[in-house]
Structures are given as structure tokens and as C-alpha cells.
Amino acid sequence: MSVRTVITRLLPGGGSKVVVECRNCGTSVSPGTEECPDCGENEFVRYEIPE
Structure with a gap:
């Protein structure tokens, strides 16, 4: 099962x-964050999940 499928099932629709x-x-951060607060890395992945 993909990450997208799991997250889509957990979130409300709309x-x-x-x-x-x-x-x-893998720490979740706010859009626009420049540095990970946990590890200091500056590369992020963005998922847009239809609800």
C-alpha cells in the first residue's frame, strides 16, 4: 500500500x-520550511493529496 493511499484514507474529504x-x-514540516528541525537537512518532498 502506498503512502498516498494510507494518508488519503486518514484525511477527511473536500x-x-x-x-x-x-x-x-521523514519529519513532517510546514510548507516553506528551509531546514528540518530534527536533522538539519534542507531537501523536502511534497505530496498533494486529494480529499
């Missing part, structure tokens, strides 16, 4: 949800 995670440690 619109879309943006999830941004650190590529190094």
Missing part, C-alpha cells in the same frame, strides 16, 4: 491536503 516531509528523516 479539496486537497499538502504534506511536506524531510527526505532524510
